[in-house]
Amino acid sequence: MKPNDKKFPIPSRVPDGNIQNKWEKHKGTIRLVSPANKRNIDVIVVGTGLAGASASATLAELGYNVKTFCFQDSPRRAHSIAAQGGINAAKNYQGDGDSNYRLFYDTIKGGDYRSREANVYRLAEVSANIIDQCVAQGVPFARDYGGLLDNRSFGGVLVSRTFYAKGQTGQQLLLGAYSALNRQINRGKVKMYSRHEMMELVVVEGKARGIITRNLVNGEIERHGAHAVVIASGGYGNVFYLSTNAMGSNVTANWKIYKKGAFFANPCFTQIHPTCIPVSGEHQSKLTLMSESLRNDGRIWVPKHKKDVEKIRKKELKPTEIAEQDRDYYLERRYPAFGNLVPRDVASRAAKERCDAGYGVNQTGQAVYLDFASAIYRYGKEKATSTGQDTKNKKLIKKLGKEVIKAKYGNLFQMYEKIVDENPYETPMQIFPAVHYTMGGVWVDYNLMTSIPGCFTIGEANFSDHGANRLGASALMQGLADGYFVLPYTIGDYLADDIKTGQIDTNTKDFEEAENNVREFISNILSNDSGNSVDYYHKKLGKIMWNKCGMSRNEKDLKKAIEEIRNLRKDFYKNVFVPGEPNNYNEELAKAGRVADFLELGELFAIDALERQESCGGHFREEHQTPEGEALRNDAEYTFVSCWEFQGKDKKPLLHKEKLIFDSIELKSRSYK
Amino acid sequence: MDLLLKIWRQKNSTEKGGVQNYRIKNIEPDMSFLEMLDVLNQQLINEGDDPIAFDHDCREGICGSCSLVINGAPHGPDKGTTTCQLHMRKFKSGDTIYIEPFRSSSFPVIKDLVVDRSAFDRIQQAGGYVSINTSGNTVDANATPIPKPDADEAFKSAACIGCGACVAACKNSSAMLFVGAKVSQYAHLPQGKVERKERVINMVEQMDKEGFGSCTNTGACEAHCPKDISLDNIMRLNQEYLKSKIL
Numbered sequence: 001m002k003p004n005d006k007k008f009p010i011p012s013r014v015p016d017g018n019i020q021n022k023w024e025k026h027k028g029t030i031r032l033v034s035p036a037n038k039r040n041i042d043v044i045v046v047g048t049g050l051a052g053a054s055a056s057a058t059l060a061e062l063g064y065n066v067k068t069f070c071f072q073d074s075p076r077r078a079h080s081i082a083a084q085g086g087i088n089a090a091k092n093y094q095g096d097g098d099s100n101y102r103l104f105y106d107t108i109k110g111g112d113y114r115s116r117e118a119n120v121y122r123l124a125e126v127s128a129n130i131i132d133q134c135v136a137q138g139v140p141f142a143r144d145y146g147g148l149l150d151n152r153s154f155g156g157v158l159v160s161r162t163f164y165a166k167g168q169t170g171q172q173l174l175l176g177a178y179s180a181l182n183r184q185i186n187r188g189k190v191k192m193y194s195r196h197e198m199m200e201l202v203v204v205e206g207k208a209r210g211i212i213t214r215n216l217v218n219g220e221i222e223r224h225g226a227h228a229v230v231i232a233s234g235g236y237g238n239v240f241y242l243s244t245n246a247m248g249s250n251v252t253a254n255w256k257i258y259k260k261g262a263f264f265a266n267p268c269f270t271q272i273h274p275t276c277i278p279v280s281g282e283h284q285s286k287l288t289l290m291s292e293s294l295r296n297d298g299r300i301w302v303p304k305h306k307k308d309v310e311k312i313r314k315k316e317l318k319p320t321e322i323a324e325q326d327r328d329y330y331l332e333r334r335y336p337a338f339g340n341l342v343p344r345d346v347a348s349r350a351a352k353e354r355c356d357a358g359y360g361v362n363q364t365g366q367a368v369y370l371d372f373a374s375a376i377y378r379y380g381k382e383k384a385t386s387t388g389q390d391t392k393n394k395k396l397i398k399k400l401g402k403e404v405i406k407a408k409y410g411n412l413f414q415m416y417e418k419i420v421d422e423n424p425y426e427t428p429m430q431i432f433p434a435v436h437y438t439m440g441g442v443w444v445d446y447n448l449m450t451s452i453p454g455c456f457t458i459g460e461a462n463f464s465d466h467g468a469n470r471l472g473a474s475a476l477m478q479g480l481a482d483g484y485f486v487l488p489y490t491i492g493d494y495l496a497d498d499i500k501t502g503q504i505d506t507n508t509k510d511f512e513e514a515e516n517n518v519r520e521f522i523s524n525i526l527s528n529d530s531g532n533s534v535d536y537y538h539k540k541l542g543k544i545m546w547n548k549c550g551m552s553r554n555e556k557d558l559k560k561a562i563e564e565i566r567n568l569r570k571d572f573y574k575n576v577f578v579p580g581e582p583n584n585y586n587e588e589l590a591k592a593g594r595v596a597d598f599l600e601l602g603e604l605f606a607i608d609a610l611e612r613q614e615s616c617g618g619h620f621r622e623e624h625q626t627p628e629g630e631a632l633r634n635d636a637e638y639t640f641v642s643c644w645e646f647q648g649k650d651k652k653p654l655l656h657k658e659k660l661i662f663d664s665i666e667l668k669s670r671s672y673k
Numbered sequence: 674m675d676l677l678l679k680i681w682r683q684k685n686s687t688e689k690g691g692v693q694n695y696r697i698k699n700i701e702p703d704m705s706f707l708e709m710l711d712v713l714n715q716q717l718i719n720e721g722d723d724p725i726a727f728d729h730d731c732r733e734g735i736c737g738s739c740s741l742v743i744n745g746a747p748h749g750p751d752k753g754t755t756t757c758q759l760h761m762r763k764f765k766s767g768d769t770i771y772i773e774p775f776r777s778s779s780f781p782v783i784k785d786l787v788v789d790r791s792a793f794d795r796i797q798q799a800g801g802y803v804s805i806n807t808s809g810n811t812v813d814a815n816a817t818p819i820p821k822p823d824a825d826e827a828f829k830s831a832a833c834i835g836c837g838a839c840v841a842a843c844k845n846s847s848a849m850l851f852v853g854a855k856v857s858q859y860a861h862l863p864q865g866k867v868e869r870k871e872r873v874i875n876m877v878e879q880m881d882k883e884g885f886g887s888c889t890n891t892g893a894c895e896a897h898c899p900k901d902i903s904l905d906n907i908m909r910l911n912q913e914y915l916k917s918k919i920l
Contacts (some may be wrong), residue, residue, distance in 0.1 A: 076835055
């Protein structure tokens with residue numbers, strides 16, 4: 001692939017000046033739309049997770065007419081709901097030295113210096129406001145006995161800045177955003193379309209002017225016009241088939257805009273989360289995360305000796321019977337400063353390293369322990385001391401300690417027990433890395449606009465803030481920052497040109513063409529009377545991605561992956577069997593559309609991974625590592641965002657490079673030792 | 674394990690439905706209930722048949738999409754568990770399992786096991802919020818301390834996932850546990866106090882308009898709630914409603 005070395009074709013619109021003042025200055029100088037004119041402007045939002053729901057609510061409050069779409073039966077079910085651990089904010093309530101700068105610095109460093117400085121600083125800057133907003137909405141965050149908000153720590157940082165609501169933070173934040181959205185639906189300012197899938201973007205004279213949707217209940221193909229289209233459809237982790245994403249999470253909305261000209265940035269930057277419940281068999285449909293917050297109290301280990309590993313696999317030995325000196329707490333050993341709280345990419349690779357070396361603790365050899373015994377003891381002793389009970393009574397200490405752990409992580413422990421059928425209060429959890437989040441996404445400028453004028457992308461769907469690795473509890477922060485505090489203002493700068501446009505007419509050639517494309521796809525995909533199911537292809541794609549584009553990558557495998565995906569895609573169009581009718585509830589048809597897009601994205605993913613000849617964050621190229629096996633970046637040649645431009649069906653996409661400039665932070669190799 | 678499944682099939686909201694029998698073999702105990710249905714659906718597709726439609730998404734017990742009445746119990750036999758978190762180890766080979774949709778005239782069937790629960794959204798739209806704008810120009814989050822017990826109670830009510838099992842379990846199709854949970858969450862928090870009267874009146878009015886029945890205190894909703902939302906929420910709903918109407 002010959003990269004395009006020409007100047008990056010689109011301005012990133014990052015304002016000049018000191019990083020601390022950029023956002024203030026930008027807000028003060030961009031164009032505004034008057035309240036009277038906002039009433040004449042329509043905005044479409046696709047997706048109702050934290051980003052989409054918060055953006056819809058805020059845009060409607062400002063006065064725009066909003067149409068919001070989600071494929072689920074209710075906007076409250078978007079996958080943000082499943083986020084467990086927490087949300088970061090530079091409040092410095094703990095007085096442990098936190099600040100906007102430190103959150104900014106941690107995020108840039110955690111992302112392995114592959115994100116855009118100005119965007120990340122803005123994220124840190126608005127973070128504190130998110131917490132104020134959510135509390136005012138009635139989000140029941142965890143509190144201490146004084147009635148103030150409680151915090152915990154997440155990986156890759158040395159302060160406690162994570163706000164949480166047990167292991168259900170995403171649920172509580174999403175229900176907060178959903179309530180704000182409901183208020184606007186009730187006012188008639190948002191028209192909500194549930195069970196609708198976006199099938200196509202409509203571009204009129206170079207501007208995004210609407211979408212084509214399919215009503216998932218009756219199959220109707222609908223045209224919707226608007227002055228701007230906001231995509232908030234989340235990440236594409238399901239390209240791996242098995243991931244912690246919801247079953248319906250998909251790349252379709254993002255992929256449709258890519259094919260209409262939006263650049264796709266860093267598609268190979270994927271987060272593999274270190275603490276998930278291991279795969280139990282071929283029937284597995286999805287993977288379940290065990291929140292990173294557990295690493296506050298859990299210690300990760302494998303046996304030091306192979307003989308113990310073998311006995312464990314044969315169930316002749318229990319993990320609790322292995323003595324302290326015969327355990328290898330490998331994160332504490334390799335990274336003494338951060339220990340069990342190293343960033344996710346580092347923790348995942350370290351687990352893989354131990355399992356590849358033959359120390360994995362279940363039958364498949366693909367699991368390590370996450371152990372709470374010492375935390376239970378520590379908390380129990382603390383509680384016994386503070387309540388004046390017998391601190392020598394081991395049974396009592398264990399009981400008290402378990403109560404503390406239950407209060408903190410009860411729902412996670414219960415979930416683990418349901419899935420694995422083992423009691424994690426008594427025996428260590430078994431965990432293994434799994435695909436969780438995608439840092440890559442559609443390229444956006446500082447205003448969160450894509451390379452298609454009038455088309456915006458927010459939340460996980462865009463690329464901007466997390467570089468090559470996202471820190472824990474930062475996804476919720478970004479989703480709400482984009483939706484509540486960034487997009488609603490920056491979109492005005494674009495819409496200021498549209499105050500006289502009038503309603504978008506959907507009876508035009510462009511809408512007709514887009515609709516015909518959708519109808520054509522549907523009739524083609526339904527044409528076979530027998531063949532392989534959609535899941536058959538999705539699972540095959542997932543295996544290629546996991547084995548060849550997963551936790552570690554190399555040139556040979558990536559090339560092979562590209563070839564295999566191409567062949568699989570051909571086979572899919574020839575032999576896929578989608579039963580049922582187009583004008584009815586038909587989940588197989590909906591899935592077929594999503595998998596068709598994954599089959600194209602997967603190839604771009606591998607192309608991007610092949611092109612980036614360095615290791616950074618979650619992207620680990622075996623050819624580029626230090627003698628100790630740590631990721632080896634190549635700043636001289638790869639300090640850029642890879643932006644891929646669609647060139648037509650089966651044609652090589654064109655690579656543009658947005659150079660990353662670090663004015664406020666020195667580029668350093670990341671160390672958590 | 675080998676099972677006989679008796680599953681409700683219904684083409685769409687207007688046609689009549691009925692129970693059909695399906696035999697399924699080699700189900701592993703570690704599979705989730707929905708993974709067992711996945712296996713059946715792959716089997717049906719391979720035979721050229723229409724797979725069984727059911728709602729599901731996160732498969733980790735939090736999105737509230739999954740439903741199903743399994744052997745007469747919403748979300749199946751396991752207490753405090755959504756269908757997606759129910760595992761086949763709770764069944765044994767040779768079992769017959771009845772699988773039906775959530776039944777309520779306010780939840781019309783869309784297809785097979787998929788029902789329309791948008792009535793719940795409309796109840797929330799009637800008043801399930803604090804009317805503040807999202808500008809972020811509010812007071813500092815720690816400006817108003819909230820006693821931990823109040824915050825914890827609010828959280829317990831807010832843990833409702835909106836799945837509708839309470840309605841399906843209730844002989845009156847009452848939605849009072851669902852509505853009570855939202856009303857209670859805000860009633861426990863200072864932020865919710867300003868609009869407490871309008872909120873409860875509007876939500877209850879919408880609940881009645883949607884055709885949900887009244888509570889006769891059987892406690893079936895609490896017994897089948899996958900998130901163990903307590904009956905206390907209904908008590909609080911009644912309290913709040915009476916206070917708003919009478920006092």
